[in-house]
Amino acid sequence: MQIVGMDIHRSFARVAILEDGTIIRQLRVDLVHDRLVAFAKTLSLEDEVVIEVTGNSAAVERILRPHVKRVAVANPRLVRAIAYARVKTDKVDAGTLAKLHAAGFLPEVWVADEDTSSRRRQMAERAGVLAQIIRIKGRTKAILHADLIPPYKGYLFGKRGQHWLDSLPLPSEERAMLWRLIVELERVTKQLSEIDKVVAQQALDDPRLSS
Structure with missing residues (x-):
């Protein structure tokens, strides 16, 4: 199983793929429907994706959901507080999201069906x-x-x-x-x-x- 952290921006996302506690790959994905679908198809139903709540995170979650085991959506304020407590930095990137989820420290929010x-x-x-x-x-x-x-x-x-x-x-x-x-x-x-x-x-x- 891979944990895929996605640091979502307005038009793109920074992606870090975590496997067995190690970041094995980092890439950039344009947040255009067809390109995001193409990226989703490279994942497996064993993988889990981690994103933070943003203005366009609902659309990202909806597109990724059928292609992975689950999409975890996190509260960005709590993520920063927890990240600072654990690694003494308020900079939260894709790799940090993936590691927090793997460690069971991700503060998730409810996602509407x-x-x-x-x-x-x-x-x-x-x-x-x-x-x-x-x-x-x-x-x-x-x-x-x-x-x-x-x-x-x-x-x-x-x-x-x-x-x-x-x-x-x-x-x-x-x-x-x-x-x-x-x-x-x-x-x-x-x-x-x-x-x-x-x-x-x-x-x-x-x-x-x-x-």
Whole structure:
């Protein structure tokens, strides 16, 4: 069995391969999907990979997982504290990660399974779409405020609100801007509805909710 330490950066990873307590190989792997897959295929189902939590570590873990025995993901702050206590250095590289894991000193974190990761991505997308809706509505109201038009007393973004917008004495360029915002709002609101349908169906299909 080999222990593969990976010091992950934004676009590449430094790799150290530990076998029987000795670093037998070091290399650099570009963090591009195809190249990372090619590297993963050089490993075996007996090997273990060690990485730290970073902005792109989830993607690295997901790609490597099918090709090795396991991928251990570590808490970077605790790794540095433990490394300093053991070897008196706060520099944590790929070799240090591999050695800490081999010695049983690696402070691991929980790694979400693929289903949980997928749901997280969906909720992040939903939050982004919702932020777009809020931004569009805010810009629409700002146009009306700049033209000294008092707030609509009903729901501005429904059919009655749109009829009310049609009747307002606005400059032609601002009216055009307003309706571009309304069209964009309809498009983004439809996206939100589609996401909500998928999320709701997943909840209905989740066996944990019926137990």
